[in-house]
Amino acid sequence: MDLVIVESPTKAKTLTKFLGSAYKIEASMGHVRDLPEKGGGLAIDIEHDFEPQYEVLSSKRANVANLKRLAQDAKIIYLATDPDREGEAIAYHVEYLLGKHDFRRVTFHEITKSAIEEALKHPGKVDLQMFNAQQARRVLDRLVGYTLSPVLWRKVRRGLSAGRVQSVAVRLIVDKEREIRAFVPVEYWEIFVDVRRKTLDFRVQLVKIEGKTAKIGNGEVAKKVIADLENAKYSVSDLTREEQHSSPYPPFTTSLLQRAGSNVYGWSAKMTMQIAQSLYEHGYITYHRTDSFNLAGEAVGMARDFIGKTYGMDYLPEKPRVYKTKSASAQEAHEAIRPTDVTRLSADLATGAMTSRHLKLYELIRKRLLQSQMADARFDKTSIVVSADQYLLKADGKRMIFDGYLKLGKPTDDVFLPDVVAGETLSLVKVDPLQKFTNPPNRYSEAGLIKELESRGIGRPSTYAAIISTIQDRGYVEKIEKSFRPTAIGEAVVDFLLVNFGNIFAYEFTAKMEKDLDLIADGKKQWVPTVREFWEPLVQQVKAVEETGERIKVKVESTGQKCPDCPEGEIVVRTGKYGKFLSCSTYPECKYTKPYVEYIEGVVCPVDGGRVKAMKSKKGHKFFGCENYPTCKWAAWRLP
Structure with a gap:
């Protein structure tokens, strides 16, 4: 046998x-x-x-x-x-x-x-070339971890570790946080005007002043513009109508699936990949580690046949859709993630081994495949330009005339505008000015971090789940309200690595290493010279840092409370291997410590009105509970 x-x-x-x-x-x-x-x-x-x-x-x-x-x-x-x-x-x-x-x-x-x-x-x-690429990655990661971690122990704090790719992911989060801290809001104004045509009112927005893009940066300028608009004469200066097409997205790759799991269901990349692994092993979807948009001809044929029979021939484009894979490293022999049988509904999956999460992810994958082979959605787009002396204002309307692939998506809201003709006079109803300020950049969500890693060529989609899980487990970043923030220890590690090993943890260098691994897999480069090229400068840098590198202090957060065990110290928040804790500022002279309790401001328990605090499960996952436990047993993974 x-x-x-x-x-x-x-x-x-x-x-x-x-x-x-x-x-x-x-x-x-x-x-x-x-x-x-x-x-x-x-x-x-x-x-x-x-x-x-x-x-x-x-x-x-x-x-x-x-x-x-x-x-x-x-x-x-x-x-x-x-x-x-x-x-x-x-x-x-x-x-x-x-x-x-x-x-x-x-x-x-x-x-x-x-x-x-x-x-x-x-x-x-x-395939020995593919094995050598894996072996090279394994050796590189081992060399970095075993060589730099002891340096971190001596120069920053014991128990720390460095990762060739993980540390660069932490750097992205640290850089974003510092960009947010350095951000200075800039004032600007948007001005809307409600105008009337006979008995119908509609809203237009100021877009141009004396032929130039409208930019109003302070209240004084806004007052003058408002006064002018309140005394201006309004008329329709231009009217355009065109048919607009919206095309479907391509089928899922690994990174797109991880991002969808995060955006749609709030799942971690790790959870999404675990569910996808199970669906694959049960034979319900194709292999879930891929960066290719390619689809087998048979799969496309099955999808088109199902679309035509189920929704009608109008929902089929004339020719099958082909999506060009952006990633230079993508293996076109691989397929995008799709169901193995597009006619199989989520309700048809074996219920014994399939949870509701399996069914949700399967349906997401199935819908995405079908949509990728459906016709465009079509819209009737209308634009009305209104003149008011030296000012131009504009309104855009949109009405769906054929849903196409959106038949399987969320319904869109139509925006209707009245029928007008060029030169028609309008009457003023009111001027509605809005003072605004520019917003700082958004912190990375899990989906956003995956998108950034992929766009920079850092890591590979199959490694993103492990990277994101590792940097949280090590206490270098924490997820607050679905967004990543660096911890004090995470910032200290990034600062030390950039000062002393900046070339190795540069974004461009990390991306180049990924390309080198791809070349090894393709047989265009040998793994041993690639590793040696990385190792020889690293070992020299380590020697220099051991001799002359300065020690970095991890910043601590003051609580303003005096230490109960010594007269000199105050209570500060430190970050340890298992998260935040309270200790005396004079440590190690004074060894006072106390558990850190994170209370969520502005949120109360939905059961008894007590304060809500953040906690960690035995597996290290963050959840929320009532301060009055065990009297009140309310707990949830998300804030109420």
Whole structure:
């Protein structure tokens, strides 16, 4: 009997359903061989071309023994791990550990009977170039972590760690926070005028003054403009009407799916990927780690057929839509994320293993695929330009004439304008001035951070969930009201790394490393010279910093309260490994500490009116509860 090795029991179970008893299907349970876990040292032989000292993971020894036993009776061993670098690394290490057998590498991007059978008909070998790209990333990350973390311990604070990509993500959040702090609001005015045509009123906005774009920066100028408009004569100077088209978005890539999960449902990237992983392993969607918009011709045909039969031929564009992938590193052999069967509704999924979140994400993916192959929505757009002496004002109206792909989206609100003709006189109803001030930049939401990372080429979409989770777990950033803010320790780490290792943690350098890894995967660059090019300047910088680098103090937040244990100190807020806590400012001389309680200003418990405080669950997730617990047991993941 032939042996098929996959990563997970769920994937194994789905393959068994399609392949039956002709194959023995077993799960590796993820990575089985890696660099040593905690306490194992660097485990990279720098003097011998950075050779990694891999070992079987302690938690996988029994599993490896079982695979070896099964391999003895197998005629052919198919390595059917995921079609990406991590999957290739698992396949490589499994083959290494099982010894001399007839190994065949098979990949598929959807777990369906036809895709699996096709893959088994055309097996290949482990892609060593792709494995080397994964190995290079693993070695680089190990070198950075094991080399710079001890420096942080000595120069900033014990227990800290640096990550090649994670630290750059923290820098993005720190830079944004400092941009917000430095922001100075600028005053400006918007002026609206309500005008009347016979018995119908409509609103126009000031857009030009004496032929130039209207810019009103203070109240004095606004007063003059308001006075002029209150005494001006109004007439229609121009009227335009055109048909406007709105085209659908492309199908989901990994980053777009993560952003949609965050924007639509408030999910973390980690949660979205966990749900997508489950949908993939059950055979409901295609592989969820992809940066390609490509769709198989068969999938497009099925979608178009479903659209035509369900919604009518008017909802089909003349030709199938093709979306150009923006990412230069995208593998066009991969597909965008789509359902394996577009006719399968979310209600048709196996309810036993599927939660409401699975159904929501599946329906999001299914709708996005269908919309991507539907006709444009069409609108009748009207613009009315009104003259008032030296001023021009404008109103825009929009009316949907065909919903197209928006049939599967949220309904749009029409904005109607009255029928007017050029030269027609209008009467003034009122002038409505609004004083405004420019707003500071928005902090990054999870979706916003993913978008920024991708646009800068930092990391890869498949790594974003881990990056965002790690920087929170390490206490470098915190999420407040869906937005990221750096902690004091996060800012201190970024400052130290930029002062002493600015070239390594530059945005451009990090993006270049990602491109180098792509070149290794494509066979256009060797992994050892790439690592050496990174390592040699790093080790020199570390030596210099150890000798001359200045220690950075982590800023603390004063509470204004005196320390109860000593006369000199006051209570300050510090950030530790497990979050914020209160301590004496004279630490370590005075060792007074107390738990930090974060009360949410302006929010009260919906049950008893008590103050709401932020807390962390056993898994480190933030939630909110009443200060009167256990008398009041109200708790929620979101603020009331």
